[in-house]
Amino acid sequence: MNILLAVDGSEYSARVVEALLTFSARLREMPKVHVLYVHLPIPIGFATRHVAREIVDAYYHEEGLAVVQPVAERLRAAGLDVEQHVRVGSPGETIANAVNDLECDAVWMGTHGRGAVTQALLGSVAARVVALAHRPVTLVR
Structure with missing residues (x-):
């Protein structure tokens, strides 16, 4: 089974990680x-x-790894096989595309992101993923 775990560094992401660890222990x-x-x-x-494209790409990569690496380390410590991914784009669509690209069977993610303002501007990322992913989506509060 391949699971896509979408994280953003928020408290909700931490909750999703713990829920996934509890779930995987039962498998x-x-x-x-x-x-x-x-x-x-x-x-x-x-x-x-103002800056070279390579610098912008390095910025995306560094910012993403700062969020992904601690989560990956936590999951690996629990014995899970983990791959890290950083992508750039509209979150809902990018997560849904990653589900297909990575041949995942399910998506796990939080119900809220980093801030209310971001949510208001972008709409609900979770709702967008549910609509686009065509796989089971587990949402954790």
């Missing part, structure tokens, strides 16, 4: 977990006027 076979962080894109025209 006969440990799932492979793909830990994914989706970085919102910086307007490239603006960014590239």
